[in-house]
Amino acid sequence: TNSFYVSSGYQYxxxxxxxxxxxxxxxxxxxxNMVASTAEFALLHSVYQDLxxxxxxxxxxxxxxxxxxDYTQNIALKSDLTKTYYGDEVSHSHTENLSFLIGVEWIF
Structure with a gap:
């Protein structure tokens, strides 16, 4: 897996x-599977294959x-809009997702 992110912000x-x-x-x-499937390993092997x-x-x-x-010193209102693209190499399918999040952060 290769992954990275780049983020930038501006405070006004x-x-x-x-x-x-x-x-x-x-x-x-x-x-x-390098080990012959035995009764003892059958469940483990099945779970591994499914995953x-x-x-x-x-x-x-x-x-x-x-x-x-920053509404007050201990309360912040947050909002994010994210567009995500997924590509599956096995089925060659592509999916897009758009999510909008709103949150309140409260420090007590």
Whole structure:
């Protein structure tokens, strides 16, 4: 797996504006069963195979833009908009996701 992110922000009075770009590129080397499947290892082998087959092998990129407003000294309002792109190398499918998050951070 190769991954990285770059983030930048600008603070103006009580507001913080930020941008983030993130990238992840998965490469999965499948381990083949080197031990004969026995009754003792059957469950472990089955779980391992299920996890290996369900893992997405591909790329993920996301772009985030957000704002934070320090309402008071101990309360901040936050909002993020993220666009994420997924690519699956096995099925050659591509998916996009757009998420909008709103939050309140309270320090007591």
């Amino acid at each position: 009075q009580d507001f913080l504006f930020h941008l983030t770009y993130a990238s992840r590129n998965d490469r999965l080397d499948i381990m083949h 290996t087959e369900s893992r997405i092998i591909g790329d993920q990129r996301s772009f985030t833009v957000g704002i934070r407003w």
